[in-house]
Amino acid sequence: MENLPEEVILEIHLRLPIKSLLRFRCVSKPWLSLISSPHFVDLHFQHSSLHTHRIFYFYSSETLFQISISRSQCIMGYCRGFLFLELDSDSQLVIWNPSTRVCKNIPPIPSQLSAFLYGFGYDSFTDDYLIVLALYNSNSSSVSGTEIHIFSVRTNSWKQLEGCFTFISPIDRPDPSTGSVAGSTLNGAIHWLALCAEAGQASSHAAIISLDLTEKSLREFVPLPGDFNYETCELKELGGCLSLIGTNNSNQIEIWMMREYGVESSWSMHMCLSLADELLAYYISPICFTKDGQVVAVCGTSLMKLDEKGEVAECSGHDLDGFDADGVVYAESLFCLRCGQEQSLEH
Template sequence: MSRQESSIHLPKEVIEEILLRLPVKSLLRFRCVSKSWLSLISSPRFGELHFQGPSKHSHRAFVSAQQQFQSIDFDAPFHDDSAIVKFNFPRPTTPADLEIMGSCRGFLFLVADKKRKYFLWNPSNGVCRKIPPPLDLDIFVYMYGFGYDESTDDYIIVIISDVLAFFSLKANSWEILDDECEYTYQYDQPTPGSILNGAIYWFAFHSREPEPECFAIIAFDIKSKTLSEIPVPDDFEYGLGILTSVAGCLTLTENCDVLKMWVMEKYGLESSWRNLGTLSPDEVHMEAISSLCFTKDGHLVAINSISGLAKLNHRGELLEYRKFLPEPHSFYCASVYTETLLSLPSVSCDHLVEAEQYC
């Protein structure tokens, strides 16, 4: 049998259907097969089909530490270095300058707050765009948010400072919604919001009434661009809270002499807050803890105030711990992200990582 007779030529539609079922890591390597495969896999259409399609997407923790970005497979043992992938940011800045302030659909929202530089970056395929900062460069931002509006196919960035404003990627402009925003935050650095059910959430308190009992959970509806409040648990006392979204539920951690944790089991229902119990900071080597995700085995993965990842069982007992910085840094330097091939809408100047990098 000749070589020509033994070769099999599949229709383009069949090849695309096969590729759509593969994980991102494999597709990045397969871009090297041919120019036609590179063109197909790198196209925005394919990226969207793959994101919405049958392929199971990998979820990883993304950390900015030791002058480098790293992603970690949180289902693997933390001491397993093969579970860590390092990334180079495709712009002239260093990870030390950047804080991770949100993650959505495979994109990270990165902020160099002192330099007022904002970026959207998909580490998987290298798509990156610089975002213009708000016009008033003197404002201090208490809270950042990043999300996606399905109704308009638009990514938005939200800031809460003395004003409430949002940035539309499609419009490439900022809009002020409230020029006298009454919410602030308890720490001296900006905090990221958590996405759940089409809204971005923060733990906050009223800036005009700084008494401890004036804290609340605030929610920014991405579609309607409105801000509302959700009550905190009845037995929440001190107001030193960290709010995250874990496994489709809001999770609140109170940091005082012990660490108390609650989960909202039914979205928006005040009575559905369930106390997960208390942890001793000495037991988990933490002064503050921020929940990130659950592993496939049901263990909680969290990041602490000295830039380490901890894995806890259902009783709050420490199973594993890995430190990423020699000195205390910030427990907001990590985020859970999804590996995707998505591009940004209506943007023609994206930066793409060369395909040869994955060959």
């Protein structure tokens, strides 16, 4: 390959899977320099994000797809190939790249309040990865007790966002082991489904709230679709769109998608699944669609594919009664955090 033009060598490397690239860093210093360069890493992600997506799924401390982790975890966000995890054993927050198997431990937040909204995203303006936590005083019913804290990987520090925030509680389905809700990151902002209240008023209303990662501003996003009204529901990013998932009175799962980001009139029902009888008693959480339109979802401690009739087309995992399974779809990446404090999560 040494006789090939540099642009041809670059194109060949861009088409290689990450597992091969990690091995090829040892071939020669020029290859190490190429594969490790920020320009190449960014180009490779742009290429792989269109073609190579993986499902990271685990049951308790056992990973069924990907690699083993010795500690139980909750997925609180994902972005550009990184997963944001909370390790159950000691509530340690980490950012982990499952492709390169390196992670960063996040220092404790300088607050005694309890976190109830989590988020993770990337600020392209400052080239920085950010963790966002909303916290509240569990001993107070005042909405003024809500705090927003943002952790910057670049500065390795927490900063409290100034302002008075009126949302009071999440209505999205919380993680069973933490009681907290992970936000959905899209278009440079993190989104949550929450009950909001004006200062001094007892009444509240359901809304999507968003935090712009560049401007560091929190606001109410577009209203929910008028026909969507469920006690148990989720807000997720599915198929590149903000999506609402809820179970209606007929035990059908409805998936609503915002086809045009930020446009209220673009809400439409994408799918209505009439579940098979054996699934009616369980909570099903979709994580992605397949190319042929089937739904990949977590149910209990199982990962399954559901066809358009709501019947199980394929199932992997343990049992439907558990609550400690989780799964996300992510694009592989070679990105590092450039903070000098990365380590192996398995150690």
